[in-house]
Amino acid sequence: MKTLVDQLSSYADYHRDPRNIVTHYIGVPMIMLAVVVLLARAQWGVLFGVPLSLALAGAVAAALYYWRLDARYGLFMTGLLAAMLAVAAPLAGQTTAIWLGWGLGLFGVGWVIQFIGHYYEGRKPAFFDDVMGLIIGPLFVAAELGFALGLRKEVQAEVEQRSGPVRRREMASA
Template identity: 30%
Template sequence: MSRDGKLMDMLTGYAASHQHPFNVFLHMIGIPTIMFGVLIPLTWASVDVAGVTVSLAHVVMLAFFVFYLTLDTLFAISFLVLAFVLTYFAGVVGAKPLAVSGSVAAAAFFGGYAAQFIGHAVERSMPVLVKHPVQANLAAPFFQIVEVFKVFGLRDELFNALQAEIERRRREKPAAMQ
């Protein structure tokens, strides 16, 4: 599958259940919040490499970045900026006593997921997480970067093609069920 085909396939699968503006809004808050909640405990595992502290949070964000590079360079670089900010603040919180950092991590993680489930209840769609947990956790941060581009009216041709593909798949789905 080509790079463009891989990007469109991933976005179409995820975007199809994220059409309601309120759901998208809650995801734009919830996904980074969940990431923050996950990154905090990942900062607890770290090593010093040539005087620079490298945590498991850095390694995970770098892995996401490398995967996203296979989809789209501009979106991947934009993700890297978000990842840097979240990882930095996760490190600040992660350095606090365990009772504090653990509580913040849990509140962010569960609060972010609560926001997502509320959004899906409003949209009346099954969260992708329920059907495909690994795919959802890989796609969600990337999709939030894509949504930021959409909000600012950037890459409109991609969003037009994405919406057309979602509509095409919805038309084909009932025919495939008969």
């Protein structure tokens, strides 16, 4: 199995333009929440007040994978997934129009934002070459946000050693 740095570096190869990374801060969480909302509708019961759903099953599987890669990122991503489940459950209980409106709306707008970012990048999204990019994308966004806040510098250094630094935009001369 690939390590945390292997996964982040593979994904980072497709994300070196800062404008693309910024679009991912917006688009990836929208897509992630959309998937949770859409999967939350398929429920088969409640356990300790938690709806048992495809969304929960997917969130648990993703969280376990993130924990396998790194405990600190696993903890953060588990909290994020729990928050998304808490938002998704009431939406899943709404009318079909409201549930689909939120789920498909977030999904569509999130992907438009992603493709705008990849236009700036000049490269297709990572998942076109490796479907694991769909699960690594949210982790990459969390890691990049942490790097911007000065966290996990050792991970950032390893990723940049493999993929190169984020490109800096050149200022136009006057």
